[in-house]
Structures are given as C-alpha cells and as structure tokens.
Amino acid sequence: MNKTLLILKQEYLKRVTRKSFIILTLLVPLLFAGMFALMIWLTVKTDKQERLIAVYDASTLFTGALDDKDGFTKFHFMPLSEFEKAKSNLKESEFYALLYIPDNIYSTGNAQLISEKQIPIELTEQIEMKLSNLIESDKRKIIISETGIPDLEDRLASTRTPVKLHTLKVTETGETTKSSSEIAFIASYSMGFLIYFFVFMYGSMVMRSVMEEKKSRIVEVIISSVKPIQLMAGKIIGTALVGLTQVAIWVVIGSVAMVLVPGLLISENATGMGQSIMENQQYLNNQTSQLADQAILTETLEMIGNLNIGLIIFSFIFYFLAGYLLYSSLLGAVGAAVDNDEDSQQLVFPITLPLILSIMLLFPIARNPEGPVAFWGSIIPFTSPVAMLARIPYEIPVWELLLSMFLLLITTAGAIWIAAKIYKTGLLLYGKKITLKELIKWIRYNNLQKNPYYLYKF
Template sequence: MNKSFLILKREYLTRVTKKSFLVTTLLVPIFMGAIMIVPAWLATRDDKQERTIAVYDESSLFLDQLNQEGYTKYHFVEREKYLTLKENLAGSEYYALLYIPENIYTTSSAQLTSPKQIPFELTEQIERKLSQVIETDKRQKVISESGVPDLEAKLAATRTRVSVNTLKVTETGEEKKSSSMVAFGASYIMGFLIYFFVFMYGAMVMRSVMEEKKSRIVEVIISSVKPFQLMFGKIVGTALVGLTQVAIWIVLGGTIIGVLQGFMTPEATQEMGQNLMQSQPGIAQQTANVEPNQIAEVLEMIGNLNLPLILFSFVFYFLGGYLLYSSLMGAVGAAVDNEEDTQQLVFPVTFPLILSIILLFPIAKNPEGSIAFWASVIPFTSPVCMLARIPYGIPAWELLLSMFLLTLTTIGAIWVAARIYRTGILMYGKKVTLKELFKWLTYKS
C-alpha cells in the first residue's frame, strides 16, 4: 500500500498547492454567504430618499393625521393648487400627488399620481396610514355610540400574540428547546453541502482519470502499480482534499461564530435587537412582543441540535456518497476518450444525485413522509436525503438500515468501477456503449 500512498500524496499535493484550491476555499463560503445575506440585507436597507407628497384632501379627515413619516413629508394643498399640480406635476417640487376623495370613508380608495415609478413600500406606507386613520375614526364612533365605559382600553387589552416555543423530548426525558425553523435550515444546508461536495469532488476524480488517460501516462503508471491502487489513491487523495477544505471552513466558521457569541452578551443582544427595530418601523410593530434576545436563542437552538450525531453522519454520508459517486465517475472518465463523450455516461450516473437535490426541499418540509423514508434509505439518494432528515431526529433503525445499504452499494460500485476502470484506461479510439461496459466486467484481470 506504500505505492498507493505515493499516489495519494501526489493527488493531494498537486491539488492543495494549486492557487485555484485556495481561491475556491475562500470564495465558496463568501459566495454562499452572499447568496443568503445580500438579498436579506437589500430587503432591510432603508429607503433614504426624501420625498414630499402633495395631498389634496376633500374629505378633510386627515388634516392633522398625516405628518412626516421617516423620509416622507406630506404637504396639504388647496383645490386650485391641486388642479395646477395635476397638469404639471413633473415640473413641481413634489414627488407625488395624493388625492383623497370626499367619499373615501365608504369607497376606501384614494389615488396617488407621480411622473415616476412609485416604490411599492411607499404605496404600502400610505395605505397603512390612511387605513389606520379611518379605522381609528370608525372605532371612535362605535365606542361613543355603544356607551360602554372604557371600551377603548378594554379592546386594547384583548389584543394577544401567542408565540409557540417548540421543545423536543429526548430519550432521557429531558426537554430541549428546538425550533423547526433551525432544523429546517440545518437540514437544507447539510443536504445541499453533501450534494455540492459529492458532485464537485466526483467530477474532480473523473477529470483526473481522464487527464491520465488522455496524456497517455496511465500505462506507465499501471506498469508500476495495480490499476486498483491507482484508482484508490486518486479517490482517497481527492477525498482528503475535500476534507481539508471542510476542515478549513469549520475552523473559519467556528472562529466567526465564537467571535459573534462573544459579542452576544444579553445587553449587546438587546441593544442590537432595538437597533434592528428602530431601523425598521414596520417590523417594530409586528415584533413588538418578541423577546429581544432572539439571536442568542437561535444560537442556543443550534447548540441543542444533536451536533455529534450530525457531524458523524455528515462525515459518514459524505464519505459514502463520495466513494459511491466518485468511483462511478472515475469509471466514466476511464471509459471515454474525450470530454464530449462523457455527457451521455455522466448523466445516468449523476441522475439520482440530481433527483436527491430536487427531493431535498419536500423532505426538509416533511421529514416523516414516505418520500423522505425511501429517499433516505435508497443508497443513491440517501447521502443527501438522509442528512436532510437527521436534524429533525430519526429512528435509529432507519439510520442503521440506510448506512448499511449505502456501505453495501458503495462496495459494489467500487467493484464495478474498478473493472471498468482497468479495461477502460487502456482503450483508445473506441466509442463505448453500455453493452461494452458490461462485457468489461467479465474480463480477467
């Protein structure tokens, strides 16, 4: 096995010392983070444009009610000014013109005119404001007509907001705070990571096999080592590259979470929560009843996931899925002569993997369903799909069955791949059919 080690070492070092390795290792988390954070950041970003809106209020309901709100100012105008503005709004100092008809009380409809495209949020803000005013007015009338004393305060007291804290009972009877949101997130991210790794490193093995075949070095090498040793060294070497990458990410991620947790003292969290609410007036109303230290709580829930099991399963299914697919993809690389011919063979191999990523979302949504069960037990989809179920907790027998089947299938796949590989690497100028591949399985080594 000393020679396998030499091969493994070469595979590992040539990849890890490449500039592209460093670049992807650093860029992938930045890219993934950007995919998650940038849209959220953009959505919460303040609209800082100052706008003055001319209001012509026929109903006279809103005169003292519409004041400045955020960066939006309201300026009430008379009928004459309204008519001139209507003719020439673009030339005026106003951003838009709000017309409140006399009968708004019954029609619940007003009109906002602007030469520009009015942002959705502004329309929403005005709608909310107008509804609020009419609602208050209507309520006041009902209250004064009913004659019930302190009705206003009584009604206010009826307002209730319930938040459901999910607890998960462990086998020891201990209750732990869990959140289906956190489990969903974890399962989705992990399923996706496995898919991403298996695909990326499987393709790496395939390309490496093809390179050796194409450059014609392979015959020189297999006159020194057995083809299986070469394939084995290559697959394990590439897996180590992947694990190195994951290790770098875990260290980086751990440092970042550690630093964040350091900042997450209760006061800091509270302050942060308040800042968050001040910057978002709309959300402040909705989340007024939510505990301010929710970020710390999410961190606690992450801590309450069964991390050792998740980590173990992640490594197990990563290795299992990777060995299964990379050996098959290595066989594909050996069977073809050039890149163009790979497609028709790669697709049948990777199809279950693509299927499993499609199933990932339904499974993360309903981890107990029959789709989830079968997809996480069948070896070709189990690496991605089982991992998506694990954060929710899973019966031990299902996990063991899935692991057993995956191990068995992987061994079978390696056996098949090794046979295709050792024949394929020396076969040039022949377009390989599936029938031909089956024949190779029977050749004596």
C-alpha cells in the first residue's frame, strides 16, 4: 500500500475510533436539539407548582372568580378574622401566600401579596393579569350595557391588529421566497463560529500529532521509512477526513431532524403543549390558537429551507478544507520545529492571531454583511474562511466569492511550501530554542542544504 495512504489511514482510524471523537460528534447535535427544545419549552412552559393562596377580598368583587379549572394556583377566600389568623401564623399554615384585595381596587388598582418567601415573578404577573383582566372585563361590561351595543366587545377586539413584517426575496426568475433576517443572522453567526471551531480544532490536532511524534522520538524511525512530506501529507489529509466525517454525520443527523422534528412538534403542539399555550393565552384574552403557532413553526422551517443550503454546504467544505490546510500546515510546521510546549505556544499565538481576529469580526459581519469590515475580512485569506462563511447566508456577489477563494488557495499553497521547509528542517532538531526569527531564517535559506539543521533532499 502507498505509504502516504497508510499514514492517512492510521491517522484517520486513530482519531475516528477515539472516544472523545464519538462523544463530541454525537453530543453536538444533541446539544443543538436540546437548546432548540429548551427554547420552545421556555416559550410555552407554565408554572406547574401547586400553590394555595389565602384571599381576603374587601371589594367582594372577585369571590370565586379567580380559580380556573386547570390552574395550578388555588385561591381560598376567607373572612378577615381568619385571614388575620393565617397572616400571624403564615409559616405553619398551608398557604403559600396571602392576597389582600382592598375595596378600592377598582379605582387604585392596588392589592397586596404577602409571603414568607420571595415570590416568583411569574406568580405575581399571573395574579396581576387575572385581577386586571377581571376588572377590565367588568368595566367593559358596564360600558357595553350603557351603550346598548350588544356585540361591542367583539368589535373592539377586532380593532387589535399586530403587525409583522414578512421579508420576501425575489429570485432571478421573479419568484418570491420567504426570507428572514433573523434566520440569516443566526445562520451567519453559527456558520462563522463553526468554521472557526473546525479550523482551530483540527489544525491544532495536526500540530499536537506532529509534536507527539517528535517528542516521543519515533519520528526518526518513521522518516527512515517514509519521506517527511509523505508523513506530513498523510497526517494533514487524514485529519481533514476526520473533520469531513464529522460534518457528514452532522449533516445527516440535521437532515433527519429537519424531516422528523416538524411533524413531531406539531403533534406535540396538538396535545400537551397546545394545551399549555391555550392556558397562557387565556389570560391574555387573546385567542391565538395552536394553529397560529404551528404556522410560525412551519414558516420558520420553510425559511431555513429557503437559505441556499447547497451553497452553504459547498462553501463550508471549501473554506474548511482550504482554511484548515492553511492553518494546519503552519501549525504542523511549528509542531515539527519545537520540542517543548512553551516554544510552541509562543509560535502558535502569532499564527492563530488572524483566526482569533476573525471571530471578533463575526458580530459586525453578521449585522452588516455588506460593510467594509465584512468585505475585507472575507477577502483577506487568513480571515476569509470565517468571515466569508458568515457572509454566505446573505448571498454575496459571485466575484467576491471567487476572488476570496482564489486568494485563499494561493495563500494556502504558499503556506504549504513554507511549512514544508520548516518541517523538513526541524523534525530531528532537539534542544534548541525555536523563535519566530529562527523559523524565518530557515524559510529564507534559498539552498536548504546549507541550513545546518536541514534534513532531507528528496
């Protein structure tokens, strides 16, 4: 078998079968799913703790009207004497809190909730809502009876018109598709971050792998069997395939989720979740039905679907591979040059600086993908993998994309050439402090043979 292939296979299998890889690969989609679920849950969740609240209603307007059938908060109305008794002995009583409604609540809108503990905001809001709704509907009934218009209530309700801006995009064929700036923003930000994470993680992996071989001294045996360039190529390509495997797994899991989740969520909505939504909405007197919620969900998924997924995946793979090659070859060269962690850290910093810078550019880019920061960030090769990926969801001019890709490829080729020089020089060099200056000196040897540390000629 070809030796580069053998090294590649070895590197690939070593990493893919590692527990940390399997865990990370499965954990990330789970994490995303979990976050998504949490978000949904947070929006529809209700407080399900049962609480008993003692009420003294001086206004006598609310007696018996506060309880609702499925509510978890129960209201127990009582005369003042009993109420005072409960108040003096609140700790031992069965009551979570005491609600005092003064008789002037109609005009002042003030009431008191007394408790031993800090009362959750949700509970106070819930009670406030109930009281104000009841007062409102009561006042309204009076007005309606005064005007004598029977369906005034419905007519008033119909005047409420919430406005939502739906952003549409016109394609070349004149079709309009639904788009969402929020979704593009999220996609942009996560794409940029993901590529940063990938390039950094897999680039460092190559460096650590080279360093491990050098530190354990096995490298001399290896390069007596294969050429250093074969070793480097096998390592870099093998590790890249690990990254692509991870992306592939995530794409598969993601697509399966895209197909399964909507159905799942909608059926969920129809039962449990729908009910709790209903409950929540009830207080608002706002008859937003579960159907509307479903519509929002399908619309969101539709808009995600309207992103240019093909272009995003293609760009992701291109910028991952090119960016990874750029950084991993340089980091691999550092791994070959140094023989201790301190030296490597000093060299890793200047190399990864543009990458870190590009992550700081992410927010301005995602906010304004057409600004100068976005433009230059996505053209300059060292930042373009992250910056361009962040712009892709907004769909950018083709020439910019091509220019960016071209410059990145040229730079990557140059980086590999430089890295090869350092790699072949430093691999068997021990006990020398390697600085950036020293590396530049190595690169500048026109005739590598004359470098006192140079190893290889073939």
